Amino acid sequence: MKRQIERMERELKEKENVIQFMNTEQKIKDTDFSKSMHVAKEKLGKLEESVNTLKAKNKDLEEENDYVRNLIQDNNLLELYDETSNQFTADTIECVMNLQNNNISASKIGEVIRTVCSLCKRQPNRVPSATTVNRISDMKLSIATKQVEDLSKKSNLTLYSDETSKFGKSFEVFAVTDEDKNSYLLGLREMNCKSSETVLETFKDILQDFNDLCDGNDVGFKVLTAIKNTMSDRASTEKKFQNLLENYRTTILTKIIDGWPMLTEEERAASSRMNNFFCSCIFLVNFATVCGEGLKNLNRYI
DNA sequence: GGACGAACGAGGGGCTCTCA
DNA sequence: TGAGAGCCCCTCGTTCGTCC
Incomplete structure (x- = not known):
């Protein structure tokens, strides 16, 4: 009987040791899990921060895109005629002279300008008529005459x-x-x-x-x-x-x-x-x- | 008044077609 | 192959009207 009691006590002691060991192991695991959870939370926080940054950037880019689109639409109109001075711009007159030098008919120069503008996705506010082109030709002749006369002096x-x-x-x-x-x-x-x-x-x-x-x-x-x-x-x-x-x-x-x-x-x-x-x-x-x-x-x- | 547009006609040059 | 006719396009000049 006594031997039986001692054997049971030993077995109980061993079981207690096993339980103590398992408790220790569980504590260690709990500590590691807690650490992992902390790291994961930190990573999640950084990712959320990154998402917010990207969202803000995306918003900026969308606003910039809208701005550029509006800018392109605003610049679609090509100002060849100055409404303030009621005359064609100097660049337009030079363009007309260059087209005339390439034997473009006076009546066709306006249409040529319009066609080239459409190629560049632009809309001229006005193009010169044949009469205006001929008047520009007269201007060119007058300037040339004046220059030659000055040269002769x-x-x-x-x-x-x-x-x-x-x-x-x-x-x-x-x-x-x-x-x-x-x-x-x-x-x-x-x-x-x-x-x-x-x-x-x-x-x-x-x-x-x-x-x-x-x-x-x-x-x-x-x-x-x-x-x-x-x-x-x-x-x-x-x-x-x-x-x-x-x-x-x-x-x-x-x-x-x-x-x-x-x-x-x-x-x-x-x-x-x-x-x-x-x-x-x-x-x-x-x-x-x-x-x-x-x-x-x-x-x-x- | 200045700048521009529309319309018209005269004249000239270039291209195409026909014919010898 | 060259000459001539006809057509088309362009230049030039002019007049008149419109707009700002």
Whole structure:
């Protein structure tokens, strides 16, 4: 009986130990769970904060989107006509002039502007009629006439000329500068060939156009007589053209200058003399090109 | 009065078609 | 292939009306 009681006490003791161990384990698990819960709550808080930030950002972007949409709708109207001054804007007039230079009919220019505007999703507030376009053309002619007349009153002009070939065609451009370094483009013309005689004929055509433009006041010839210097590249045709130009200019001088027969030989020579300058920039360009190739080859052996 | 639009006609240049 | 006719389009000029 006593042994049986001792055995039962041992078993009870063991069970108590087991229960104590399990309690300890449970406490540990409860502590870990509590920690996990705390971490999870912190993460949830951060995620909620992040969601709120994204919601705020989304709201800002939606407002910005609405603002840009309204801005685009407001800018849909293209102001070509100034309602305040009751006239077309300077940009519009320049646009009309450029379209006219491309042989767009006066009656079609308004429709062309409208069509191009629709391509850009814009709506012009007004487009010029054919009459207005023709009036702008008159303005352009008046400005050109005034500029040529002003040019004819200047002296000591320098003529710049150069020839270029594009798409199998030859073109010659003429420009002058005055003593104040102001530049004036006289013309860019296509030529049948690039001989010096053709260049001179082309220049004569431009001068005659000036004469016609200014109602026969010999403005073109006056511009010619005001040219005292020439500048061009060293092309042989340019050199010969300058000689031909000097001779032609002398014949014009006899018609333009009053009392030419009364002048002395020295005075005539002084009036006829022209200073010919040649640009050597092409030499420097060629020199740079050759040097560049030479340096490239040198690099291969270093 | 200034700026613009509509309408018209004259003249010129370019393109197409026909014919020899 | 070249010349000529016809057509179309554009430029230029003019007049008159409208709007601000």
